[in-house]
Amino acid sequence: MFVKLKILFALPFFLLAIFIIIFSSYYIYSNSKKEKVITIILDELKELSENSITDEELAMFLDKDTKDKRVAIIKAFFRKYESPLYEHSKYIVQISDEFGIDYRLIPAIAMQESTACKFIPRNSYNCWGWGIYGDKIKRFNSYKEGIETVAKGLKIGYINKGLVTPEQIMSKYTPSSNGSWARGVGHVLGVLE
DSSP states (O other), X not given: OHHHHHHHHHHHHHHHHHHHHXXXXXXXXXXXXXXXXXXXXXXXXXXXXXXXOOHHHXXXXXXXXXXXXXXXHHHHHHHHTTOGGGGGHHHHHHHHHHHTOOTTHHHHHHHHHHTTTTSOOTTOOOOSXXXXXXXXXXXXXXXXXXXXXXXXXHHHHTGGGTOOSHHHHHHHHSTTOOSHHHHHHHHHHHHHO
16 A cells, blocks of 8 residues: 555656656757758858858847848848948838838849949949939939938839839830849849848
8 A cells, every 4th residue: 555655646746757758858849940940041141141141140130029130131141242231231121111112122223233332433322323324423422312212213213103023123224234134133132032
């Protein structure tokens, strides 16, 4: 009888131990799945930025409270090309949302027109070739002004008129292009997706 009482007394502890083992196994498996997903995402970002992603960008991407990963993606892209637009990544997303355009369009056009602002007319802050025809140069007072002007112009003059794909935009933005403009913009849109 004493042995039965010991077994009966030990049974809840034994069942609790089994429950803890099963729960721990599930928890470890569940977290390892999450870690695998995070690892895949990080590998993609590192490939995009050729391992030049900063701790700040990585933290922003992994931060559960950061609702908008688009900023981290654009920052990694601009960092790869050492673009002065890097500091304006958040503003690009904000303005794109404000005007209802694809957030990738501003960086994609900047990449096509000026290699992400590396080759622009002096003191123009114009990375998009916006209003540049021959000797005529449209100058902005800052990158922010350029970003806002181009976003607003794309919304009003292109997207609102049904010109949404790179090919459609090209037909008005740079009609003399042989298609390379649309292919270049399309490529960057794909990279930033």
